Amino acid sequence: MTDTVTEFVATDDQAEPLLETAAVEQKLIDQLVEQARSKGLQLTGEGGLLQQLTKAVLGRTLARALITPWGGEA
Template sequence: MAASDEQLVAILVDRARSEGLQLTGEGRLLRQLTKRVLESAREEITQALPPAFADQLFTAREQGATEQQLQQIAADGLAQMYFRANNSRAHGLGVEFTDVERLDIEL
């Protein structure tokens, strides 16, 4: 995290504590911030997928997979590489595509 980001977080936490806000727990500041960050990030995510997921996508397409099936393969790859950081965090997190306007796949 950049120094300016750390300062911003420190200011936010200090302000929340001084105003008596709870940081953790259901409906608390941390949960609200996480939700807002994820909602803003969902507008555009660029992530390279491992060759195994690309292979699955192309094989499934050649075998006549539906758009929904292809999106699920891409969502699984995105979950592993972006949200779970190649399985180093967020274990058990499920990802699905909703309201997809555009999905670009480049080689």
């Protein structure tokens, strides 16, 4: 297994937007977990929330890679 460490140092003018983004992302995660639990969906395991999210993210990433011109941004 390999470990990847990414370091990001924010300047003062970047720190606030990062905190706001982190709060929004945390709220989104909380909503997803709450919705999954309310529907009786497991968080991990076969057919669980984590598996479904992984599949969705990989699918969208692959689809984007297929429509993005080589060396460009879509």
